[in-house]
Amino acid sequence: MAEPRESLxxxxxxxxxxxxxxxxxxxxxxxxxxxxxxxxxxxxxVLGSADQALMHKGKFPDVEGHSE
Numbered sequence: 001m002a003e004p005r006e007s008l009x010x011x012x013x014x015x016x017x018x019x020x021x022x023x024x025x026x027x028x029x030x031x032x033x034x035x036x037x038x039x040x041x042x043x044x045x046v047l048g049s050a051d052q053a054l055m056h057k058g059k060f061p062d063v064e065g066h067s068e
Contacts, residue, residue, distance in 0.1 A: 026032060035043055 033043075
């Protein structure tokens, strides 16, 4: 069963590489929000709450429950 696990790892790596490329493109194009150190914790909390709400609505896959 090593093959499915390897293909999962390849897919994860590919998705990560694509996300990094998109992130760098967003930075280059000025699509970001500049926050102070004091604002960062609050922003991350808000973003985390939004992700939790979307996961509960079935908008994101439950990757935490995934076992390898």
